[in-house]
Each structure stands twice: as structure tokens, then as C-alpha cells.
Amino acid sequence: MNGVELFLLGRTLMKIGEEAMPTEGLREYSTSVRSVLIVASDIVENPGSAVGEIATRTGLPQSRVSGCVARLREAGAIASEPDPADRRRVLIRQAPDASDRVDLVRSTTIDPALAAALGTDDPDDVAGVVASLETLARRLTPGTLSRLRPASGRSRTSARD
Structure with a gap:
């Protein structure tokens, strides 16, 4: 397997x-x-971050991060609080307890989607x-990506790529 094949996989x-x-009952x-x-992954890895910090780390536009944060808040997946050092900033972290939506996402298996993609009922x-x-x-957790990054800690690519 080469890099292109791995990327496409x-x-x-x-x-x-x-x-x-699962998308039942969700709006567009x-x-x-x-x-x-x-x-969500960045918030778990970096609790207590502001939207701008998440945007910088992920490479996503700040407006998209704000939309994602709103969606995660609506799902009960995150909690936020004012930054004690700067009351204008909001710090975001994973919610202490999983919401019903988070529980549903975590409990839904990939089996039906995988069977459809494989074209099999077996x-x-x-x-x-x-x-x-x-x-x-x-073997390949999100944390393993840190071993791919140059010594400066910067990735050669961003989430936009």
C-alpha cells in the first residue's frame, strides 16, 4: 500500500x-x-480552549468552529464557561456527563453502514x-499523529487539506 492508497482508504x-x-430527529x-x-476531538484533547484556539489547532475557519461548538452544545456534548482572566472569552470543555444524544452516537454500531459499503449481508x-x-x-489513535509531526510541533497539513 502506498500513501495515496492509504489516503483514499x-x-x-x-x-x-x-x-x-444516527441522524434521526436532527435538523439540517x-x-x-x-x-x-x-x-469535538480537539476539545477532548485540549479542555478549556477558546474558539479561536480550536480554530488555530484544527485549521478550520473560526466561523465553522463556532458552528460546530453550537451544534455540540445543542447535543449536550460540551460545556462552556467565561474565562476568568478575560470575561469576553468563553472556554469550552467536554460535558461532565454524556447527554442522550452522545450516548446514542456512542452506542450506534457501524455494521449497517459497513455492510452497505461492502455490498454484503454476511x-x-x-x-x-x-x-x-x-x-x-x-494501534492508530489520534495521539499517534503527534509522532508524524516535525520537532516544531507543527503539522505539514491542516484539517482544511
Whole structure:
């Protein structure tokens, strides 16, 4: 496998993941699932951040981060509080307790979306691919990306790329 094949596999996996997200009862949003997940991940890794800081780290426009934060707040996934050092800023962190929406997202399996993408109804085939993905997920966590970054701590790419 080369870098292009890996990149395309990653894109395919992201699309399957987006398809697996439960959407029942949700209204239309201007923010994509991908952007929301990027912002949510950054908030978990960097609790107590302001929108501008999240935008800088993720490479997403500040307006998109603000939209994602609003969506995450509506879902009960985050909490915010005024910055004690600057009351004009709001600091964002993961909500202490999971909301019903967060619980639903966490409990929904990828099996139906994966079966559709694979074009199979064979549960053993789907289970085999899920097991492979679970192995990759354990080995390649978001934290492993830090080993790819140059010594300066800056990534060669951003979330926009």
C-alpha cells in the first residue's frame, strides 16, 4: 500500500463513519459531521480552549468552529464557561456527563453502514472487517499523529487539506 492508497482508504472510512452516524430527529446543519468530530476531538484533547484556539489547532475557519461548538452544545456534548482572566472569552470543555444524544452516537454500531459499503449481508464478513478496524483503532489513535509531526510541533497539513 502506498500513501495515496492509504489516503483514499481513510477517506472511504470517513464516509462510512459519517453514514453510520444516527441522524434521526436532527435538523439540517451548516456544519458537516467531519468538522464537528474534528472540533469535538480537539476539545477532548485540549479542555478549556477558546474558539479561536480550536480554530488555530484544527485549521478550520473560526466561523465553522463556532458552528460546530453550537451544534455540540445543542447535543449536550460540551460545556462552556467565561474565562476568568478575560470575561469576553468563553472556554469550552467536554460535558461532565454524556447527554442522550452522545450516548446514542456512542452506542450506534457501524455494521449497517459497513455492510452497505461492502455490498454484503454476511454478518461474518462484516464482523471480520469490524475486527480489523478495531485493531487499527487501538494501534492508530489520534495521539499517534503527534509522532508524524516535525520537532516544531507543527503539522505539514491542516484539517482544511
